[in-house]
Structures are given as C-alpha cells and as structure tokens.
Amino acid sequence: MPRFMxxxxxxxxxxxxxxxxxxxxxDAYIGERAANGVFVDGGGLFGTEDAVNYVVRKGEVSRVDGPYAEAKEVVGGWSLLQYDTVEDAIADQKLFAELHAKHWPEITVISTLRQISEAPEEPTD
Incomplete structure (x- = not known):
C-alpha cells in the first residue's frame, strides 16, 4: 500500500x-481517515522562532536558529498517510485543500502530497 507525506x-x-x-x-476529516486506516499520524507545527537547523555547506556543519526573516512560508502541519492507489491519494489531497478553501479562504495554503520511497534509490553513475 503506497504511503505518502x-x-x-x-x-x-x-x-x-x-x-x-x-x-x-x-477533526471530522482526520477522524474518518484514521478510522479507515488512511491517516497514520500527523499534526501541526509550532512557528520557526524555536526551530533549529543544521546547515552542511562545503563539508562544514553550522547551526542556524530561528526566527528566519527571509522565510515567507513555513510548513504548518504534516501527515503520514497510506492509500490503496496514487489516484486515491491525489483525490483525497484535493478534498483536504478544499476544506481550507471553504473554511479559511482569506489565506493562501499550499497543500503538498509526496509519495514515500519504500526502498533506497539506486545510485546513478
């Protein structure tokens, strides 16, 4: 069963x-999906004011703490999902986005769905 983030x-x-x-x-949307096994886990995230990033650049590691003045958008929430098909996942992600359009139309939200790789990618030569 394909899994998605x-x-x-x-x-x-x-x-x-x-x-x-x-x-x-x-709550209703997630409750239905949790009951039928689609919603595995997820939640909202705090703002970047307490975020910690480690940046690897040219073999050096440095720590960068928030807040980030240059950040225009942030990930506000995440979910781990599993569907029978990719098409089911895409259709359900649209419903998720439509909930935001209906109930919070004054903001811009980008709802992203990415399939989780189940095996390591083969190295390219």
Missing part, C-alpha cells in the same frame, strides 16, 4: 488564527 505550507506570522470551523472540519 502530506504538508501544509502557509505564510508565517499570520495576523489570524485558523477559524473554529476549520478545526471542526479537520
């Missing part, structure tokens, strides 16, 4: 919190 990206430091209607719609 879902991400929700949005502008950081929004002047508004998600509306209660979106929380309620998401």
């Amino acid at each position: 879902g991400f929700v990206r949005m502008e950081e430091n929004l002047d508004t919190n998600p509306p209660q209607a979106l929380f309620e719609a998401m």
Whole structure:
C-alpha cells in the first residue's frame, strides 16, 4: 500500500488564527481517515522562532536558529498517510485543500502530497 507525506505550507506570522470551523472540519476529516486506516499520524507545527537547523555547506556543519526573516512560508502541519492507489491519494489531497478553501479562504495554503520511497534509490553513475 503506497504511503505518502502530506504538508501544509502557509505564510508565517499570520495576523489570524485558523477559524473554529476549520478545526471542526479537520477533526471530522482526520477522524474518518484514521478510522479507515488512511491517516497514520500527523499534526501541526509550532512557528520557526524555536526551530533549529543544521546547515552542511562545503563539508562544514553550522547551526542556524530561528526566527528566519527571509522565510515567507513555513510548513504548518504534516501527515503520514497510506492509500490503496496514487489516484486515491491525489483525490483525497484535493478534498483536504478544499476544506481550507471553504473554511479559511482569506489565506493562501499550499497543500503538498509526496509519495514515500519504500526502498533506497539506486545510485546513478
């Protein structure tokens, strides 16, 4: 069964919190998918003010702490999902995005779905 990682990206430091209607719609959406085995795990993320990044550049490792003035969008949430087919995953991701469009239309959200590689990629020569 193919597995996927879902991400929700949005502008950081929004002047508004998600509306209660979106929380309620998401609870129902996630509850249904958890009950049928599609939703494996997921959650929201705190802002980047407490984030820690390690940057590897030219063989050197350096630590960079938030906040990040240059960041325009951040990953605000994530999910681990599994579907019978790629087509099912894509269709369901659209429903997820539509929940945000309906319940929080004043913001821009990018809903991303990426399939998880189940085996190491073969090295290219």
